[in-house]
Amino acid sequence: MSTIPSPSPAALPAPLSADEPDAGVLARSAEQTAVTVLTAAAPHRLADVVPAPREVRPDPAADWVLPADAVITVSADPAATAVAEHLAELLRPATGYPLPVADATTPDRAGGIALVLDEATDLGAEGYRLDITTDGVRVTAATAAGLFHGVQTLRQLLPATIESPNQVTERWALPGGTITDAPRFPYRGAMLDVARHFFAVEDVLRVIDHLARYKLNHLHLHLTDDQGWRIAVDSWPKLTSVGGATEVGGGPGGHYTKTDYARIVSYAADRHITVVPEIDLPGHTNSALVAYPELAPDKIAPPPYTGTEVGFSYVDPADERTYDFVADVLGEVAALTPGPWLHIGGDEAFKVKGEVYTGFVERVQRIVADLGKTVVGWHQLAPAAHLDGRVLQWWGTDSADPTTAEAVRQGARLIVSPGNHAYLDMKYAPDTPIGHDWAGLIDVRKAYDWDPGTHVADVPAEAVLGVEAPLWTESVTSLADIELLLLPRLPAIAEVGWSTRATHDWADFRDRLAGQGPRWTTAGITFHRAPEIPWPTTPVIPTQRDTTQTDTAAH
Ligand code: NGO
Numbered sequence: 211m212s213t214i215p216s217p218s219p220a221a222l223p224a225p226l227s228a229d230e231p232d233a234g235v236l237a238r239s240a241e242q243t244a245v246t247v248l249t250a251a252a253p254h255r256l257a258d259v260v261p262a263p264r265e266v267r268p269d270p271a272a273d274w275v276l277p278a279d280a281v282i283t284v285s286a287d288p289a290a291t292a293v294a295e296h297l298a299e300l301l302r303p304a305t306g307y308p309l310p311v312a313d314a315t316t317p318d319r320a321g322g323i324a325l326v327l328d329e330a331t332d333l334g335a336e337g338y339r340l341d342i343t344t345d346g347v348r349v350t351a352a353t354a355a356g357l358f359h360g361v362q363t364l365r366q367l368l369p370a371t372i373e374s375p376n377q378v379t380e381r382w383a384l385p386g387g388t389i390t391d392a393p394r395f396p397y398r399g400a401m402l403d404v405a406r407h408f409f410a411v412e413d414v415l416r417v418i419d420h421l422a423r424y425k426l427n428h429l430h431l432h433l434t435d436d437q438g439w440r441i442a443v444d445s446w447p448k449l450t451s452v453g454g455a456t457e458v459g460g461g462p463g464g465h466y467t468k469t470d471y472a473r474i475v476s477y478a479a480d481r482h483i484t485v486v487p488e489i490d491l492p493g494h495t496n497s498a499l500v501a502y503p504e505l506a507p508d509k510i511a512p513p514p515y516t517g518t519e520v521g522f523s524y525v526d527p528a529d530e531r532t533y534d535f536v537a538d539v540l541g542e543v544a545a546l547t548p549g550p551w552l553h554i555g556g557d558e559a560f561k562v563k564g565e566v567y568t569g570f571v572e573r574v575q576r577i578v579a580d581l582g583k584t585v586v587g588w589h590q591l592a593p594a595a596h597l598d599g600r601v602l603q604w605w606g607t608d609s610a611d612p613t614t615a616e617a618v619r620q621g622a623r624l625i626v627s628p629g630n631h632a633y634l635d636m637k638y639a640p641d642t643p644i645g646h647d648w649a650g651l652i653d654v655r656k657a658y659d660w661d662p663g664t665h666v667a668d669v670p671a672e673a674v675l676g677v678e679a680p681l682w683t684e685s686v687t688s689l690a691d692i693e694l695l696l697l698p699r700l701p702a703i704a705e706v707g708w709s710t711r712a713t714h715d716w717a718d719f720r721d722r723l724a725g726q727g728p729r730w731t732t733a734g735i736t737f738h739r740a741p742e743i744p745w746p747t748t749p750v751i752p753t754q755r756d757t758t759q760t761d762t763a764a765h
Contacts (some may be wrong), residue, residue: 253383256342259366260722261425261705262713263391272343272386276368278307280322280346283314289354290327292480297323297361301368306377323347323364325357336427336482337392340364342384355482359425363389366423370728395662397625397676398707399428399486400634400700402692403683405435405497406518407457408464413689415477420696420735422481424704429478430486430553430678433543436496436515436523438463441471441487445538446502453497456514458684471546479548486586487543490555491536492562492570496523498535505532518684521560527570537577544581551601552578557588568594575600586625592617601675604666605629607649615668623675626662632703634681634695638738644685645695654740657702658719661711677707690736697730697737698723720744 256268284294291311298309314324323346331339331352338351338360349360367385371378400421402414418429433441439453442465454465466474475485495505496515503511507526515523525532544552554574559567571587571594578585579597586601592613601623602614607630618624627633629649636652637645650656657679663671679700686692701723720743727745730737739745 253385254367254369254725256367256385256387256389258722258725259363259389260701260719260726261708262719262722263363263389264710264713265390266387267389268385268387269343270386274342274344274346274384274386276301276305276307276322276382276384278305280307280309282309282311282323282325284311284325285327286313286315287327287354290325290357293354293357293361294325296358296480297325297364300361300365301372303376304372304374304378304380305382324349325361326350327354327357328352331356333390333392335396336425337390338363340389340391342367342386342388344386347384355427358422358482359391362423362425363391366726366729370725370732373729373732375734393425393708394710395674395676395707397428397678398426398704399430399625399676399678400426400696400703401430401432401488401627401678401680403432403435403635403681403686404440404466405432405438405457405490406683407459407461407687408438408440408454409683409689409692410464411466411470411473413692414474416689417692417696418474418478418481418483420693420700421483424701425708426700426704427482428484428486428551428676428678429474430488430680431474432488432490432680432682433466434489434497434555435494436520437517438465439497439501440465441489441543442467443539443542444468445542446535448501449498449539451501453501456497456500456516458516458518459687460516461687468546475546475548484549484551485547486549486551486553487547488553488555488586489539489543490557491559491574492524492527492532492567493521493557493559494523494555495525498525499523502535505529505535521558524559524562527562527566533573533577536574540574540577540581544578544583547583550584551586552581552583553586553603554578554591555588556591557605559590572597589614589617589624592622596620596622599623601625603627603678604669605633605680606666609665610667612668614666618669618673623673624666624669625675625678626665627678627680628660628665631656631660631665632677632679634679634699634703635683635686638699638740642738644691646682646685652699654698654702654720654723654742655716657699658706659716660706661714662706663711677703679703693736694738697735698726698740698743701726 257266282294284290294311328350329352336355338356340360341348351357371380438457439449443449450465455463457463478485499506499512500514505525575585575597584599589602589604603625605627635646637647638653662674662677724744
């Protein structure tokens with residue numbers, strides 16, 4: 211890659227200072243599609259990124275402005291090129307610039323932003339280095355995943371108006387300097403319960419976008435529960451035709467066809483996110499029993515369930531047919547899932563006790579291993595015999611469980627999702643209109659102030675694979691509900707999973723998080739305007755939904 215030329219000043223809109231009378235005032239073009247925003251033009255601080263990067267070295271003398279004729283150059287590699295196209299798609303709507311993507315080896319195509327794959331970059335499987343100089347921007351990484359994360363950082367360093375779906379006249383300034391970054395934990399995820407309420411593929415894709423912004427790399431889908439079965443299984447078709455037709459509150463439910471699921475998996479993969487499918491066993495199975503009473507202990511179909519109690523249903527652990535069912539279902543789900551994980555639930559099977567429970571889990575763990583997948587389950591799996599590679603997901607609220615600690619001593623790894631810090635279905639405050647409070651209230655500070663490396667007693671940081679923020683949907687019925695609970699807590703969990711402990715600082719996080727608000731507003735994303743966060747009040751841009759307001763966060 212040759213050096214990137216500086217922008218020609220003629221290509222740039224004239225900067226405005228904040229105290230000019232027009233600063234912050236909106237002017238719309240005649241067609242109402244393009245919006246001109248006049249803002250103060252100072253670039254963000256290089257450290258204004260969530261999650262906090264490992265190392266930030268600002269160089270105020272090296273601020274750079276994206277020119278209208280910028281080119282995105284990229285190493286000749288299909289996955290890296292896909293990242294470059296992703297970057298171009300992020301930047302084109304608001305800038306209105308063509309931003310062509312060109313092979314870095316192509317002569318005469320230099321200038322702008324360079325994405326460089328370099329195996330010698332010593333920042334692990336997801337790390338990256340971002341250099342902003344007076345010559346342009348360079349992201350360097352050993353992998354396309356690293357480049358992707360670097361692109362998300364770059365995006366956050368541009369003015370918030372970059373999130374506009376419509377063209378904006380803006381000075382696209384970037385703060386000079388170098389960021390060197392890599393994650394603390396390899397597994398950083400969120401879970402969406404699509405069983406209690408069903409959510410359309412488009413909603414799931416939007417959730418994936420939110421994960422990608424904050425460098426989360428796993429989406430756990432809770433696909434089955436008492437209230438609905440959401441994934442097509444050809445060998446047991448009534449699971450969806452009967453078991454999928456219900457949800458909490460009596461709504462119509464729904465399910466993903468195999469094509470739908472493949473679309474989710476591939477959209478996620480394009481964003482370097484791995485889908486973790488969960489088939490919850492042996493409890494939480496009423497919808498399966500309604501469809502196939504032969505799986506029920508008494509062989510009688512229970513009524514469909516649309517309430518929110520837990521722990522009453524289970525597949526018959528004494529019947530061989532149950533294991534045929536489990537092998538068929540997990541086999542089909544495994545075949546649809548390129549990622550290494552299969553989550554088998556295991557929580558709240560209150561009616562399957564002691565050795566009957568552990569015997570069931572041990573058989574299912576082996577079925578998963580025989581499919582070539584790594585078994586994941588809620589930490590209730592712990593008393594079952596260890597199986598190499600198995601992963602337990604901690605959702606306790608008391609930070610100690612000798613059985614889990616013993617399973618970890620035997621080699622299990624832990625995903626940490628403390629109910630009282632990481633459960634996104636908990637209310638923020640008593641007046642949060644939706645959500646639970648059984649694990650307490652979780653305001654943003656509570657979501658941020660914990661350490662996955664030391665959280666569970668007698669579980670060393672080396673045994674911690676990472677973190678996950680589950681969103682259960684008993685009371686969640688729309689995308690706006692999902693976003694209200696997700697934002698701004700998801701970035702807090704993302705930072706806990708990504709950033710080194712040395713960067714942990716509530717006051718600093720609070721300020722950086724505040725800067726995300728105008729981005730969400732500009733992109734038309736709902737979020738909870740948590741009172742402990744100093745959200746900026748400067749007008750930014752009208753949302754697509756409401757072009758009469760300047761700042762329209764819904765809550
Ligand atoms: C628990 C329970 C779920 C509930 C959720 C609600 C786990 C692992 N099992 O978490 O069935 O939906 O709480 O917060």
